Amino acid sequence: MRALLDTSLLADAEPRPLPPGTLDEGWAMSAVTSGELEAGVLLAPDGRTRSQRLRRLVALARGPLVLPVDRQVASAYAELRQSVSRMASNDLWIAATALAHGLVLVTADERQARLPLVESRYVG
Template sequence: AASVTRPARGILDTSVFIANESGRAIDAERLPDESAISVVTLAELQVGVLAAVDSKTRATRLATVDLARDMEVLPAEERVALAWARLRVHLAEVGRRVNANDLWIAATAVAHGLPVVTQDLDFDPLEGVLGLGIVRV
């Protein structure tokens, strides 16, 4: 599955929330009509809140967590674990590595038949693997 233009549904990865929070440009035309997130993204955003060094940063990051929690949060259940294992083995076979959290987000997308919506180039080695689509915003 090559890059998709604008999907009906998609899984937003953490980079999209951080871009929104920091004012980095997002190609809104390519955002899905309906967005979900992996529970891993919620965890990563919560780390940002807990690690905030001042109250202004904490408030900004809490608003981002609230935005994420309004979306459907997809858990890491058995079919996600199976997709994770298959992606991990594929990467080992081709001699590539992907951050473990990104791998969980990709596995969640594969298990649900949805593309990953991201600004993160780390997903590139997984594009097309097990039908994974990547939407770059």
């Protein structure tokens, strides 16, 4: 499966185990996730946490494709926003990226995993 990994999986200092086959066909992350991870470094409450988050960010920078928010993603966002009244905008932008690119959204966020229109996999 081609997967888009959500921030809820990538922000952890220790990666969560993923179901077998999740990353077999490659994976990507949204530019929104990249921004959230960078903000997490800057907003860290102490030096130790900042160092851990920075190491994780540097490791991820060598890995996946980062998909931009473009017109296609914006249209998918509008569709999702119409169908879901209460959800954080960034979560919808990430889901819209998966929808626009035909990727499976892999997330540790139960609400995000239940979004309409988006194929998803919940990793609890």
